[in-house]
Amino acid sequence: MTALVEVAQARVVYGTGEASVEALKGVSLEVRKGEILMLMGPSGSGKTTLLQVAGALLSPTAGTVRLAGERIDGLTQEDLGRRRLRHFGFVFQHYNLFPALTAAENVAIALDLKGVPAARRRAAAHEALDRVGLGDRAAHFPSQLSGGQKQRVAIARALAGEPDAILADEPTAALDSASGKRVVDLLHDLAKAQGRAVVLVTHDPRIVEAADRIVHIEDGRIREAAEHPLPAEA
Amino acid sequence: MSLSPGLRDLLAWRNLAHDKVRFFVTLIGIVFSVTLMAVQTGLLTGFVTTISKIVDKTDADLWLVGRGVRSIDLPANIPERRRFQVLGVDGVAAADPFMHVFAQMKRPDGGAESVAVVGFDLATGRGGPWALAEGDIADLALPDAVVMDRLYKKKLGVERIGQTIEVNGRRARVVGFTDGIRTFTQSPHLFADIKTARYLTGYAEDRLNYVLIETARDADPQAVAARIRALLPDIDVYTKAEFSTRSSMYWLVTTGAGFSLVIASALGLIVGMVVTAQTLYATTMDRLPEYATLRAMGAPGSYLYGVILRQAAIAAVFGFGAGISIAAFIVHGARDGSAAILLPWQLAVGLGLATFAMCAAAAVISIRRVMAIDPVSVFK
Numbered sequence: 001m002t003a004l005v006e007v008a009q010a011r012v013v014y015g016t017g018e019a020s021v022e023a024l025k026g027v028s029l030e031v032r033k034g035e036i037l038m039l040m041g042p043s044g045s046g047k048t049t050l051l052q053v054a055g056a057l058l059s060p061t062a063g064t065v066r067l068a069g070e071r072i073d074g075l076t077q078e079d080l081g082r083r084r085l086r087h088f089g090f091v092f093q094h095y096n097l098f099p100a101l102t103a104a105e106n107v108a109i110a111l112d113l114k115g116v117p118a119a120r121r122r123a124a125a126h127e128a129l130d131r132v133g134l135g136d137r138a139a140h141f142p143s144q145l146s147g148g149q150k151q152r153v154a155i156a157r158a159l160a161g162e163p164d165a166i167l168a169d170e171p172t173a174a175l176d177s178a179s180g181k182r183v184v185d186l187l188h189d190l191a192k193a194q195g196r197a198v199v200l201v202t203h204d205p206r207i208v209e210a211a212d213r214i215v216h217i218e219d220g221r222i223r224e225a226a227e228h229p230l231p232a233e234a
Numbered sequence: 235m236s237l238s239p240g241l242r243d244l245l246a247w248r249n250l251a252h253d254k255v256r257f258f259v260t261l262i263g264i265v266f267s268v269t270l271m272a273v274q275t276g277l278l279t280g281f282v283t284t285i286s287k288i289v290d291k292t293d294a295d296l297w298l299v300g301r302g303v304r305s306i307d308l309p310a311n312i313p314e315r316r317r318f319q320v321l322g323v324d325g326v327a328a329a330d331p332f333m334h335v336f337a338q339m340k341r342p343d344g345g346a347e348s349v350a351v352v353g354f355d356l357a358t359g360r361g362g363p364w365a366l367a368e369g370d371i372a373d374l375a376l377p378d379a380v381v382m383d384r385l386y387k388k389k390l391g392v393e394r395i396g397q398t399i400e401v402n403g404r405r406a407r408v409v410g411f412t413d414g415i416r417t418f419t420q421s422p423h424l425f426a427d428i429k430t431a432r433y434l435t436g437y438a439e440d441r442l443n444y445v446l447i448e449t450a451r452d453a454d455p456q457a458v459a460a461r462i463r464a465l466l467p468d469i470d471v472y473t474k475a476e477f478s479t480r481s482s483m484y485w486l487v488t489t490g491a492g493f494s495l496v497i498a499s500a501l502g503l504i505v506g507m508v509v510t511a512q513t514l515y516a517t518t519m520d521r522l523p524e525y526a527t528l529r530a531m532g533a534p535g536s537y538l539y540g541v542i543l544r545q546a547a548i549a550a551v552f553g554f555g556a557g558i559s560i561a562a563f564i565v566h567g568a569r570d571g572s573a574a575i576l577l578p579w580q581l582a583v584g585l586g587l588a589t590f591a592m593c594a595a596a597a598v599i600s601i602r603r604v605m606a607i608d609p610v611s612v613f614k
Contacts, residue, residue, distance in 0.1 A: 090530055113533050
């Protein structure tokens with residue numbers, strides 16, 4: 001599998017002087033197309049920071065980041081935004097849906113950001129909702145959906161823009177077991193059927209079986225990186 | 235920014251209107267501001283307009299006034315021979331007498347009211363009443379005839395045409411009513427022929443307050459004014475616009491009444507601006523997490539500008555529409571009141587532009603906050 005993202009010797013330091021905190025201490029990581037990569041570790045270990053660095057949300061204090069072969073560390077926030085828009089879809093722990101928009105409109109907004117015309121946007125949004133099994137909830141507002149349904153709308157939104165990778169931060173943390181499993185199965189299918197990379201930050205031991213690779217982070221360093229012994233079937 | 239409706243328009247609209255209570259609170263702030271600004275500036279406009287109304291409505295190119303006169307209602311006594319002297323000046327086509335003198339009127343119930351007797355030459359009609367609603371202007375030829383505005387019927391205890399009244403202890407008769415000739419001094423105008431005005435105010439036959447000058451068609455009023463000044467150095471000469479402004483400025487700047495209205499109007503504008511800006515800013519800040527999500531998704535700055543500016547424009551349209559409607563209702567309700575509130579279309583347009591500017595300014599301030607959001611904040 002080819003590397004979509006290559007993080008090399010990344011250091012991230014928050015703050016300055018005595019109050020500074022080194023969240024990442026020279027971490028290297030590759031994100032490959034078609035794999036499900038899970039970043040695990042205790043709270044404060046640096047896994048979310050690593051996701052942010054890999055997802056072009058945060059430039060490391062030191063080290064390099066390559067996205068599709070292009071070096072992106074040190075780019076401006078506006079330039080990083082363009083890269084994110086082109087390559088990534090994001091799924092957040094608390095869904096981060098727009099409460100004033102329906103499910104279909106929430107999905108369509110990802111396409112609007114990319115300048116997709118209205119007619120194609122509508123069709124693609126409904127198609128993405130169909131793919132996550134929520135075609136019949138297109139006109140519902142987030143307040144009318146369950147937690148699991150909201151997270152699936154968020155996945156549909158991340159998917160709609162046809163990204164190379166979906167980056168998900170604790171996507172099952174706010175969900176019950178059944179909903180969490182459904183979300184992970186969905187992400188797994190996306191990776192395997194569509195060849196997208198899926199990077200998940202998680203604490204949730206219930207979902208590790210879906211991983212192709214698990215990276216354990218502790219105290220800003222990778223403690224262990226291993227192919228999952230029992231990769232899930234596509 | 236594209237003007238075609240799209241998802242940004244929808245997002246802007248729903249950001250405002252999805253939560254009805256919040257939308258109502260946002261609109262209340264802007265509506266209150268627009269209404270406050272409209273009424274305060276309308277009061278000031280009404281005051282200024284009323285002060286100079288007689289000057290503005292009088293068909294005179296130049297006003298000959300006593301030395302140092304600062305406002306039409308504070309006239310000086312000048313000899314009528316000045317009028318005859320002016321008639322000989324090159325470029326003067328006509329010169330008519332005019333008076334504006336305060337007097338005491340006795341109400342039928344025995345009470346007293348102050349009135350302003352306005353005397354003009356009935357033969358030319360220059361300086362006479364406009365907007366006559368009842369009666370006949372020709373009846374002012376009767377020796378004791380006056381015309382007043384029906385707005386002050388109750389104040390002066392006058393009910394009908396033909397009713398006799400007492401001015402400075404002399405009998406007068408109301409022969410007509412005008413509609414909408416207000417006074418700003420609380421002394422209603424009594425229009426009368428110059429002879430009647432002299433009789434009622436005790437002015438001598440050869441005295442008057444003003445000379446109203448019509449210049450020849452091809453003459454430059456400023457040049458004619460210069461020639462009159464050269465001929466009559468003890469008299470002041472103003473164009474109609476100059477005397478109108480002079481009268482308004484005197485009351486606005488040098489009197490407590492005018493100055494307090496200017497201050498109230500300025501405060502109304504400032505409070506309105508602050509409330510509008512603060513309301514819209516707070517509304518945008520309420521959506522900060524959603525803008526952070528858009529930033530994290532990779533939304534370019536122009537996209538966020540577009541949403542926030544659209545939000546401001548929508549709030550301005552609804553807020554101004556409702557606010558100016560309420561202000562128009564208040565203006566309509568106050569038309570028979572003692573204080574004139576005027577809301578001419580130019581003022582309404584100006585307030586509309588000010589509202590949009592305030593909303594845009596609030597949006598720009600909000601944009602600075604939104605653009606400063608760290609997209610990683612959505613992970614916290």
